[in-house]
Amino acid sequence: MRKKIINTVLYILAFLWCTITILPLLITVLSSFKNNDEIYLGMFEFPKLWRFSNYATAAATADALIAIGNSLLMAFSTTITVTVIGMMAAYVLSRKNRIRFVKPLNVFFLVGVMVPVHCTIVPISNIASAFHAKDQYWFLLLIYTTFNLAQAIFLYSGFLNGIDRGLDEAAIIDGCGDIKLLTKVLLPICKPIIATEAIFVFIYGYSELIFSLTLISSQTKYTVSRAMLSFTGNHTVDMGPQFAFVVMAMIPTIIIYILFHEKVESGMLSGAVKG
Numbered sequence: 001m002r003k004k005i006i007n008t009v010l011y012i013l014a015f016l017w018c019t020i021t022i023l024p025l026l027i028t029v030l031s032s033f034k035n036n037d038e039i040y041l042g043m044f045e046f047p048k049l050w051r052f053s054n055y056a057t058a059a060a061t062a063d064a065l066i067a068i069g070n071s072l073l074m075a076f077s078t079t080i081t082v083t084v085i086g087m088m089a090a091y092v093l094s095r096k097n098r099i100r101f102v103k104p105l106n107v108f109f110l111v112g113v114m115v116p117v118h119c120t121i122v123p124i125s126n127i128a129s130a131f132h133a134k135d136q137y138w139f140l141l142l143i144y145t146t147f148n149l150a151q152a153i154f155l156y157s158g159f160l161n162g163i164d165r166g167l168d169e170a171a172i173i174d175g176c177g178d179i180k181l182l183t184k185v186l187l188p189i190c191k192p193i194i195a196t197e198a199i200f201v202f203i204y205g206y207s208e209l210i211f212s213l214t215l216i217s218s219q220t221k222y223t224v225s226r227a228m229l230s231f232t233g234n235h236t237v238d239m240g241p242q243f244a245f246v247v248m249a250m251i252p253t254i255i256i257y258i259l260f261h262e263k264v265e266s267g268m269l270s271g272a273v274k275g
Helices: 002-031 036-041 053-061 064-095 102-114 117-130 137-161 165-173 178-189 191-207 210-215 224-234 240-269
Strands: none
Touching (some): 002 240, 053 064, 064 191, 064 224, 117 210, 137 191, 137 210, 191 224, 191 240, 224 240
């Protein structure tokens, strides 16, 4: 009887959590097809007339598709860079830890995880000005990579530490060097944790606002968050196109999660941080 009561309570809490999570998304989608009166007076109602023109307005006025493309470019570039560099660095920290200077690097990367990102805005802005790097994607990519790399290395090295060293020894006996050992033996085993961290990095690179607001000034180079902020400030009359822009911006992240959610769940369940 007690077990049934506990299960019932858990089901109710799960339902409430799902409602709280899904309801704002539902309101956003419905509002993207409404005019102002319908949004303010009937937030939870279906639109009387489905205004697909809101999406056309968002695409034309806010350059939504260009901004989404820019964000996807930054997200994929950051994800690939962080994954490649992070795995190589994690391999060194995990498998070459007998070298004297390697162990202290673990502390360095741990500090990198704990540093508040936004405390660095002013010095980074000054550095960008000094190197004439403002409004340049390569510098924005450098910043995104830097602030995601410490966490990636921390997670990857922790996962690698949990892999039996007997696999390394067997691969070395078969003639594998460091590169083959990493790419042919360890990398396939690390796919769950790589997918998990890749999702986090992708979402960061896709939706980051503070640095793109500070470093990017050309409208044609706006990322999604930067373009959305500008559009919201300059297009305050009609709310429908603003909601339409939000829906358009959500689609890529939803697709990415649908494609890789099994890998993400596998990475989390297998223990993202071992050792």
